[in-house]
Amino acid sequence: MTPIASGGTGIAAAPRPARPARERGSPVALPAALDRPVRDDYEFVILGAGCSGLSLCHYLLEEGVDAPILILDRKTSFEDDRTWCFWDVEPTPFTHLARGEWSSWSFASEAGSVTQTTSRYPYKYLAGRDFYEHVLDRLAGSPNVTVRLGEGVGGYAEESGGVGVETSAGRVLARRVFDGRGLPPGSAAFEEARRRSVWVPQEFLGRRIRTRRDVFDPGRCTLMDFSVDQSRGLRFAYVLPTGEREALVENVYLSETGTSRQGHRSEIGAYLEGSYGLGPGEYEVMGEERGYIPMTDHRFPRRLGERVHSIGMLGGETRPSTGYAFLRIQRYCRELARAVSAGFEEPPARVHPRRLDLLDGIFLRFVRERPKECPEVYRRMFAGVPPDALVRFLTERSTPLDEARLVRALPKRPFLALAVEALLENARGRRT
Incomplete structure (x- = not known):
């Protein structure tokens, strides 16, 4: 999904050539x-x-x-x-x-925008x-x-x-x-997971649209745009343009409140009009996708x-x-x-460094407990961390130096308090 939302592979056979891309929307038949x-x-x-x-x-x-x-x-x-x-x-x-x-991708909030390349x-x-x-x-x-x-x-x-x-x-x-x-x-x-953990629901609806005129920049996507209305909870827009006239536009809530399916559609429409000058009759909806991701x-x-x-x-x-x-x-x-x-040798319990579990837990607590401060924190993250280092962190391929850069970009006092909270909870054992 979104960034609040993805050496060799050891595969012997080369991948088959990709088929020509078909129009999205039609189901795939079971062979x-x-x-x-x-x-x-x-x-x-x-x-x-x-x-x-x-x-x-x-x-x-x-x-x-x-x-x-x-x-x-x-x-x-x-x-x-x-x-x-x-x-x-x-x-x-x-x-x-x-x-x-x-x-290239961009981040936006009321405080300004950042583009990384x-x-x-x-x-x-x-x-x-x-x-x-x-x-x-x-x-x-x-x-x-x-x-x-x-x-x-x-x-x-x-x-x-x-x-x-x-x-x-x-x-x-x-x-x-x-x-x-x-x-x-x-x-x-x-x-059980909801009861025993720090829990932030990520609820989203996306619409694949085709416009009647050139609107989008296909060379840059929008990962998070927090300049949208925040009155119902922490919310951002996400835009993946695949051409000057085509894009996937998602409305994303990081909140228990969320909205209805029709509410998502209305908010996407308002975003397209406010950010791209697209009225209801200036684009066609080619498809829709919806999801709920427990963070x-x-x-x-x-x-x-x-x-x-x-x-x-x-x-x-x-x-x-x-x-x-x-x-x-x-x-x-x-x-x-x-x-x-190999005869069912025990696979690894995780495929990411254990130290990232603590960082994830701290960040998740911040999103849950201080949602109004999140847009500024994300802005500082995108503005203060070099793109390669940030990508490595987001894909769990970061080095300790990458993580130190991220920590330096974030406000110290609230994150230190949440770090202590997370460490104490881990020391006591998880919730029962």
Whole structure:
């Protein structure tokens, strides 16, 4: 998502050439080769055909795993309803699918604007349909993979030699289960994380628009524009222009209040008119995407059982202080696949430096407890930290020197107080 929101890969096969970009909006069809009859037992069952589930399966195949794999998801189609963004700090099998990239990005607030530019780490824009199409095409070439859509999972239980998975279509037995179904609001995992952690909801709605005249600068994206109305809670606009007449424009709340779907649309309309002079009849809405990302320092368990592993958001792959997840998901799923191919050596508990957990927790507390001061803090961060160092921090590839630069740019007194609070809480143990 947004920055409050993403060495080699060890992959033997070169990525397939990207297909010509299709118009966004249409769903991706499940290849017939993947819609196979379901067996009674599988080596691996992956719950959830989202970013983490499909990425894990992709990496398993690249590691040479040929045991039977079943992917289950209650959704009935692969809709083009999301976008992943990340800075290009390392190779992934999906980077070449990016529809857009920017070497310059801007920040704005009532106090002014800041533009950063670096050619070293471009900011990439990956459309949901391109990711789905590419991964499903790869999976369809492997006879050991089955994907079943429209099948919900009622639960699972470990038993002798495996895990019994109850689905809406019957029961299957798996040697191991990887749960990547996310953190849906109201679920037991969602409520536990909310109760036991520092919690800031990131709620957003984005509209893909096409204008009737040249408006946008395709050479620069807007990561955070806090010059919008803040009366309902901490809020910013996010703009990814893919041409002079096309852009994804998002309305983002970091607040429990948020707004309705129609409220988001109205606020996007007001932003387009106020910032770009675009009236309602001067652009066409080509598509829409909406999301809710819990930004939390909750310590999600990597194992949900002896043979059940959590991946994606459920495994803690959303960075607490930013909401980015794509690169964390790629890093962990790659390491997990390597562990599987090596006879299931224990994968690492995390794919980021432990010291960043404390920094994330402090920053998250600041957003929750001092939201009115956040626009100025972000402005100081963008203005006071060199772009390469800031990108490395946002992608968890920072050095201690990069982190020292960030700390120097931030107001000392409030962050020191929150650091003491975080350290004391960690010393006492997490909330019960």
